[in-house]
Amino acid sequence: MALTREQLAQRVAQELQDGYYVNLGIGIPTLVANYVPKGMEVMLQSENGLLGMGQFPTEEEIDADLINAGKQTVTMATGASVFDSAESFAMIRGGHVDLTVLGAFEVDVNGNIASYMIPGKLIKGMGGAMDLVAGADNIIVTMTHASKHGVSKLLPHCTLPLTGKGCIKKVLTDLAFIEIKDGEFHLLERAPGVSVEEIVQLTAGKLVIPQHVPEMIL
């Protein structure tokens, strides 16, 4: 069965390591914070200028001067630091963030990603996404494998305007965990109960399938 949003977050959380500085995009990536393995500590970077984002505030703790990149009220974790936006993106662009998790509309076999703009639709802007994909070595894209109409989002070439070129190496969809290398998708894991055939059918870009494709352990 296709992974739920929560399960996607759960699987991404397995990629965390103790002491990681992590930037989580809006949506599913945000949920990853709920699944940090016990005994492990990660520090969340919010690109508006906060390292060490804490949980949401209680009514009493709400502070209009303390928000995350999604403009939600938050708190600070112990050992947090605050800085301006240039410093925040110096951190991101300079490759100091250990792991970035973000959503996408499409990715392709060359590691291109389209995530911010659908021509003809209202354009809201890229926010920090272009900086995040250009700056991080270690990025996990989370998205559904295909549209509701069964159109693959893992393509030979992205059709939408790009957010970044050649920067994505790992994609977790609701059906599979995939690595991108040498201009191909490599199937690493499949969602529990999902067959390799289903994945093949919904992957438009070239997909390399090893002899044994393990099921994800959640």
Place this chain on the structure above:
Amino acid sequence: MALTREQLAQRVAQELQDGYYVNLGIGIPTLVANYVPKGMEVMLQSENGLLGMGQFPTEEEIDADLINAGKQTVTMATGASVFDSAESFAMIRGGHVDLTVLGAFEVDVNGNIASYMIPGKLIKGMGGAMDLVAGADNIIVTMTHASKHGVSKLLPHCTLPLTGKGCIKKVLTDLAFIEIKDGEFHLLERAPGVSVEEIVQLTAGKLVIPQHVPEMIL
């Protein structure tokens, strides 16, 4: 008579305005701080990362963590701020300092300045001088008009390696106050008791002399 070091500083101080942020180079420029007109306030920038440099410390006040760009122990004035070297030169390069005063070996009619290097002699480096001359709109160079051997330091073309190109507009020497524009030196004032002829004789670059050349008032 040629101006003394103290008189040079005194004349430069007349160019100060209330509320000026000023960077004073090592040597004569440093003395300018002693002649800030009464009732006027200026704030001294030290390029190692201090805005609002105070006087030298007493023995009791000495703090190894508080020095100026000449590596001398200093104090902080009221309202001072401390910052890192990138911020300090952002301030300088971005043109935020109102007046910069520094010494030179040579200047020429095109506003070029040579101040850091004499080939064949020991090279110590340019420190912040190249940033200061490139960043400031308002620079006063203080120097002796000619060498001890009577060789002019105000030239048609600098002979020494440049510190900056086309950036000097005002030069105060021990003999004269001179403006540089349109590829010429313009004589503005002469030191008390110094004749225009003396100045002409010791100025190698083209010098424009107005009908009346006032004596400096010190």
Place this chain on the structure above:
Amino acid sequence: MAGFDKVVSSYEEAMAGLEDNMTIVSGGFGLCGIAENLIAEIKRKGTKGLTMVSNNCGVDDFGLGVLLPNRQIKKIVASYVGENAEFERQMMSGELEVELTPQGTLAEKMRAGGAGIPAFFTATGYGTPVAEGKEEREFNGRHYILEEAIIGDFAIVKAWKADRYGNLVFRKTARNFNPLAATAGKITVVEVEEIVEPGELDPDQIHTPGIYVNRLIQGTFEKRIEQRTVRSSAE
């Protein structure tokens, strides 16, 4: 103290000299850390044809959004917009020009403007629509594009505390673009919650030195919250 005293006594004085078709660099992220009263003054003045450089453009009735109904903004340079209906309408109809700029590039452009760096290379936006018309170059096998600095005729900034000399301290994530905007205005106007005497702020703890600040005013702020998100106290 006259020389360095940046305090002005009215918002009119604070924004004096702002004229039609000028460029304003603004601090703030969403509605957090915005110069509420300086924006209100721009609305009151009715200045038109403005180019606003700001990460966002507020909501319909708050933040820079209040400058939209009277068509005061000609162009906006921002990373994320469209959070209000009038903005959407003006953008779709072509009345409002929108130059989308990646958030980090926008921050760096402001910083560069203030720091006398006319242009810099960044990997951000390489191979995307943002790179169109820009120089591309390889350094150590990676691709970068050349981005130019931004300087505004005015910068509008919200800080927490200031001394009369304009030394600024920001509070929590209301810092965001504010210290950068402060460096990038030919005239930098700052409004704060509290003004103290020079010497009261620790010189080691000043976020923006007063050299960048031209005018300073104390205001009161609504501090509207865009996404009020809470957990229950029990959690």
Place this chain on the structure above:
Amino acid sequence: MAGFDKVVSSYEEAMAGLEDNMTIVSGGFGLCGIAENLIAEIKRKGTKGLTMVSNNCGVDDFGLGVLLPNRQIKKIVASYVGENAEFERQMMSGELEVELTPQGTLAEKMRAGGAGIPAFFTATGYGTPVAEGKEEREFNGRHYILEEAIIGDFAIVKAWKADRYGNLVFRKTARNFNPLAATAGKITVVEVEEIVEPGELDPDQIHTPGIYVNRLIQGTFEKRIEQRTVRSSAE
């Protein structure tokens, strides 16, 4: 706390992995704010062929100068040097390569290295020996040269206080190049006067966030003064 605890227990551990021919970016201005004990450890290790990026090179028996007698430094990138006799001798004899870099450009190169900016334009050095071999370009009628970023295999940094997570606070002008060097090392090693627990430093007042810091050690410092200048108490 293991994950973010940057504290190491010995100087040997602090500089572990430093090898011959590596590049080290160093904080400090003259003898102010230098990583005294990290420098001593480099001397003890005897690592050779080093490229040092530092505003200055210390004096004969203190600061980076102590690495000269055993010829540990192959090349120095600095803005002002020659304050010690052995340096002068090695430079004049060609044993030591010196790349003079304007002070502001040096600071900006470190910042750029840490910030993922591979190169930037600056007016500093245009038309001077510093511009040789560098691209020149005009922006808005002014001339600029292209300068490239610096990244070190190691960065050595001296801060005042840190928490165990590596969040740093600097004191007075001992800040200087230190926060920039901290961002520009593949491995950034910091020594401080005091280590406190996470949460003890005000998040708004941290100069260098811990993300830039790999190793942290508490030391004791001589803090030698280069130009002791005093006024009489009576003045």
